[in-house]
Amino acid sequence: MRLAKMEELGEAVELYPYRYDRTHNSAEARAGEAGLVAAETVVRYPGRIMAKRGTGKTMFVPIQDEWGTLQAYFRKDELGAERFHLVQKLIDIGDWIGVEGTLFRTRTDELTIKVSDFTFLAKAIQPLPEKFHEMSLENKSRRRHLDLAMNLASRERFKRRSAIISDIRAFFAEEEFLEVETPVLQPLYGGATARPFTTHHNALDMTLYLRIADELYLKRLIVGGLERVYEIAKDFRNEGMDRTHNPEFTMLECYAAYWDYHDMMDLTENMLRRLAVRFGDEGKLTYGEHEMDFNQPFRRVRFMDALAGKVGQDLMQTDTAALKELARKHHIEVKPGMGRDKILDEFFSVLVEPELIQHTFVMDHPKELSPLAKAHRKTEGLVERFELFVAGFEVANSFSELNDPREQRRRFVAQKALMDAGDDEAQPIDEDFLAAMEQGMPPTGGMGLGIDRLVMLLVDTANIRDVLLFTHMRPEQ
RNA sequence: GGGCCACUAGCUCAUCAGGUAGAGCAUCUCCCUUUUAAGGAGGUUGUGCUGGGUUCGAGUCCCGGGUGGCCUACCA
Incomplete structure (x- = not known):
């Protein structure tokens, strides 16, 4: 259970620290790749952990910020057994983390930060939704934070x-x-x-x-x-x-x-x-x-002209009784108490509006x-x-x-x-x-x-x- | 308001003739130093929306209730 892991993790790191100094967001890191790689610039990049792919002594971890995702590469020999254990076992998908390191391209040509150090930023107790399927519209609307995430x-x-x-x-x-x-x-x-x-x-x-x-x-x-x-x-x-x-x-x-x-x-x-x-x-x-x-x-069209075009006659002078008769012919519902203009409006919404695409x-x-x-x-x-x-x-x-x-x-x-x-x-x-x-x-x-x-x-x-x-x-x- | 459909594990879904439920992801244990829906071995996970009925037996059939979706209607 996550709460149990939290205690162990809490002994090693601050679970909810106060701030983090970011040098680059994901968009800036991507845009500045050439220079950052050439100069071996150390970047500090924070975000939310979206997945974990481990191979025993290494971990690839996609970290998402507002602009996109950047992958982090953790190595046991780089971080030491203890620090690596934190990432491998105690840090979960959904947690927030800041990573520090230099940029490189992996064998599969993915821009990646080789992590020399990391800062834990915030713990998630609840897991993120499953990633392969679209969330339902209801879930998206009801839990917008997850939809956005x-x-x-x-x-x-x-x-x-x-x-x-x-x-x-x-x-x-x-x-x-x-x-x-x-x-x-x-x-x-x-x-x-x-x-x-x-x-x-x-x-x-x-x-x-x-x-x-x-x-x-x-x-x-x-x-x-x-x-x-x-x-x-x-x-x-x-x-x-x-x-x-x-x-x-x-x-x-x-x-x-x-x-x-x-x-x-x-x-x-x-x-x-x-x-x-x-x-x-x-x-x-x-x-x-x-x-x-x-x-x-x-396009600019007069209300009565548009209506005349549909009904086949100018309704400007048509009295209420004749209008009601016409409404029956066009299957337009006339409720008691509707005045002449209200009926005209009804004609308009039924006959004209749906066709006003342009x-x-x-x-x-x-x-x-x-x-x-x-x-x-x-x-x-x-x-x-x-x-x-x-x-x-x-x-x-x-x-x-x-x-x-x-x-x-x-x-x-x-x-x-x-x-x-x-x-x-x-x-x-x-x-x-x-x-x-x-x-x-x-x-x-x-x-x-x-x-x-x-x-x-x-x-x-x-x-x-x-x-x-x-x-x-x-x-x- | 009317019609149709849905509601099963944290998420997305399956269970095709009624015999007390399963897959992937997530989660837990273990293996793996360039993965990208990583992989492999193993484990856990359920008042089957709710109430009633039919039945030896109901997630499954019937009725009521709830919630949601789509269509339709209403609404400067």
Whole structure:
């Protein structure tokens, strides 16, 4: 048993020492091989023991650090019987160790450190998982530390996510947006249609909600005179979870004074093209079986036009009764209480969305679906809004922000009516936000983008769990 | 929410007609001074998810429960 060996090992070495002076990591040692070998430089390299291959008086031990693996070669005649015994018998796979020695190539041409001395760094009591088979998705998600330890591809994916988010921050800095932080705990939720998580503040004895969006706070900043703001933050929605949904997820929202949704569309297009160039293949992306070329201008299509193309007739003037009749014909489910625009949305998600593989901006949505968007400047009944679809799912959502407080109040009241009618995703009236808007809000363009889905797209993975380090799962047992 | 499938050693899995369980890796003992899924000899490892039923006998068949996966639906 490992605990028994630990005691014996503990008599010879410090089991949990405090620090280690590294001269090279595995990537640096590989890159500098020629010089290091020629000069017989002594390197000090720490990492985790991933395997042990012994031949009695020698040991080959692959040691893994964040960047990869470097093999260490221990010899009994070099280290002495006692020290060699430690490596051979008492040190286990999973333990952390620092080795010191010179680099050479073995007979089989593997870059190796010939160990002149070593420092024990930390003991592992539990063994690492078996190495020949992929861990199950459940095990990977539930025990991410093991997934990261065993799968370099998984590490790479998460490092890539980090790099993508850093690059988005750099992009917004170049565009002169200010990064801000707004409350997670909110007395009222809003900015999206979704059910919230509820919590309680003891000192104030009041109900608080975990935010479902940052929108209403970011717009207050626009009112306050900060002209370009953005936030990358977790939102929380109390809804189902599946391949593309997690109850907490990372959202990017940005707002710019004096812009409309056309400006936001350009910004979104520029940002995605830049990411595709930096993280894809020169602007081309492969997602599953699909190929997309972000160098090409993004397709732009009006919501009602896309729908007309599918249904074979313009639905702009079609009344609700006729729509319901059409829905039956297309096997589209209409639930009681669904308004005309909601039915149109249903048509859209069933008929159009699945076919939006290539990056496409869908523009000018029906009004009822967008309580925070400004009415279309030309077409009655529509709003100035766009959604970006890629590979069949929605990545971004944007509008010319409604800034007329009288109209905003009417929309809130309409939402309230929906809520009273039993729609538990409708938004409550936010008087505080309305008061801010009444102080005068400049014309503003706003955009929200799901970071997790964007990362899925850029690293070509079908499951949101692959891009979230820790996902929500039921507790075991 | 609906359908299908799975749950057996620490890990990945097997046990094809019901007769109280096995392989590889891990672990333990021994041999081996250039191995790389190292090798060789030997040993240990299980409330077979859970509760009930059928049966002389259940991991195996039946029913309930739990957990997970896939598909589907719902969800700015």
